[in-house]
Amino acid sequence: MVDDALVKKLERITLQLRYDVVQMIGVGKAGHLGGSSSLAELMAVLYFYVMKIDSSNPTAAWRDYLLLSKGHAALIQYAALCELGFFPRSELHRVKSLEGLLQGHPDLSIPGIEAVTGSLGQGLSISLGIALACRLDQKKNHIYVVMGDGEQSEGQLWEAAMAASNFKVDNLTAFLDWNKVQATGATKDIFSVPDLGRKWASFGWEVFESPGHDIRSIIETIEKAKAVKGKPSIVILDTVKGKGFSFAEHNAAFHNGIMDQATYEQALKELDQKKRELNA
Template sequence: MNTVDLRKKAAQIRMDLLQMIHRAKTGHTGSSLSNADILTVLYYDVMKVDPCNPKWEDRDRFIASKGHAVESLYCILADKGFFPKEELQTFSQFGSRLIGHPNNKVPGVEMNTGALGHGLSVAVGMGLAAKMDGKDYRIFTLMGDGEQAEGSIWEAAMAAAHYKLDNVIGIIDRNKLQISGSTEDVMGLEPLEDKWSSFGWNVVALNGNDVSELSAALHAAPTAAGKPTLIMAYTTKGKGVSFAENVPHWHHHVPSDAELAQALDELAKEAQVVIHE
């Protein structure tokens, strides 16, 4: 997809996830809105995946370490045909496989996640396996910034650099907010880019809500031979919905009928602006 199509698609994914959360009366709204551009670029522009063959041996892998923000992922997988789009209506209902965190019973989901801090460790294992098998697929892992307080993240970061896993690409959704407020108030992270560099990663900082910047950086990864790549994606929590942006309350706020209508109206207008650019 070109830039206009990617922006249009991201707006549609935001509309889909808001309706899904509203219907289910549960979900992590702000986080899924902030990562929608990242996942849109990965799935529609960068990664090698096949909805008809989800276990294709040479596919690129995606690990949602930031597992609570699963709504955008489910909407994208359904839109791409990994499972029927109608199944989104069962999100978080009794007996549904579309539970509130990634579930590997869902085609296209590599592993169950949600206990923060574990995704990167699994990605490192996958990266090492690919090297041992002589495979050239890449492993992308999306982490939250609040998740950076987990010690397992830094153990995995050391291991990836030690084994020279340039097939591992970590992405941090750096929206600077977590469930209990600002990341810097809860557990200060800065200088976060310098920390990752000091652990042996090649760090690329960009606007994580700009699909053209994301596309260029993710296509270019690995950005240094023999080094894992860390994409520091600076995003806006609640992106795309004016009254939700940078509001901690929207971390897992379910939109009311009126809020949903206003949000869908804003996103529909954004999609039209993109279409006619």
Template sequence: MRMTTTENLRIKSLQIRMDLLKLIHGAKMGHTGGSLSNTDVLTALYFHVMRHDPLNPKWPDRDRFIASKGHSVESLWCILADLGYFPKEELSTFCQFGTRLIGHPNNKVPGIEMNTGALGHGLSVSVGMALAARKDSRPSRVFCLMGDGEQAEGSVWEAAMAGAHYKLDNLVGIIDRNRLQISGSTEDVMGIDPLDQKWEAFGWNVVSIDGHDYDQLVHAFESAPQVTGKPTLVIANTIKGKGVSFAENVPEWHHHVPNDAELQRAIDELTAAITNQDEGSVTTHAIHS
């Protein structure tokens, strides 16, 4: 399960992007831009960093992942299916009547820790999970992915205070900093910069990285806590729609469903990117955590 080279992780992320585009196209609904922007974060976590077991989803010592920005669930469904948490064939039921694979994380599905949807809740629950793990003397870490638009929710900052107060260094918050939300630029809707200084003021150790660079992703996640006695906040600077040239940084792709021609064009681009890597155009090296 643990991929050991950057090339393996990049190729897997390209495959996941193709899967999630087909998922959204088939369902005729979904959140495309944010799922494409968070794919590399999730790929690094699930295929290299986190301790988890698809054959034993309730393993007590597992690491926990909470998708607080639950609307961008498509990448997560595709990764869980790829890992064997449920059959890949079930992906075709996404957002269909009676499915388990709804448009937000659903804890009836193995591998999902909590239902999320209303923004601002995930970090609060993650604080509780991290505190419970510490009280039970378990090695589990808790990773919580938030959106940057989500930072306008007051409950995020209440949880931030609690995480620092309890010195939860087994807690890693992640912000998918793609700078776009459904209404446009985050800074136009509700300015949140300087994010790093705000989180530092709340008592967190803050790391800002390229959210599409696997060396930076793995180092940031595996080295937490860099400062003992503090939770870590990783600001993953990403591109909304990443991997599909005509969707990147386009606000309308927040929940745009690709038509047949757009899907084929996107698949062609992603397939070409995989082919280029297989032919050695991208340097391959082992990941040094």
């Protein structure tokens, strides 16, 4: 049973991550709001509850790994790592700047980042390599990787899917951020990859599904996925692109959109409203 206090705590963290993302993007600059906010709940659950990590020792031998194969959602990962103390808050305010630590896509120079991702389709393969290395060393680390639904059209992902099941890797849990919108429109219109659950199952994976913004459900599903032995598991998260922001939800324009002053203020207002609801 997942207790209510834990859910409440993770909901507050989720809210804070969304605040961080909005502030990182700011006014007049492009930023991946849509695909970052669809992952806010998952990041809160993984980083603040499920994963074994230590911000004072980012490369601890016993740590769990989290890779964003959909590297363009880096902002939500940076927000989580910052809240955990992997780097100072000042870095969030100069993300993507020449002077800053935080690159436009995940980079190994950043504490807590485990791989270079951003060229889509590669993260699952890298995760598989880490999983195989940990298994060879008989280590207990668990590897988590997050893919996008637009990314499902990358052929390399399916090579990796076959390889992971061939090697019966069970220290790897993949997530599919099924937010149904990609850079230039709805995935069903741009390049439809239907029956994702059946596809992954036929590639030898144990497939789970969960609402992607329901913290209790995400936790319970991860527990089930991690209990699978002898094969890799995937959790398909039914999410909303741009979740939490009325102007960005389901809207491809905010895949990597620019907020003007009014939109920025509206984003903060909607988060403030959510905060009042959580405190009520």
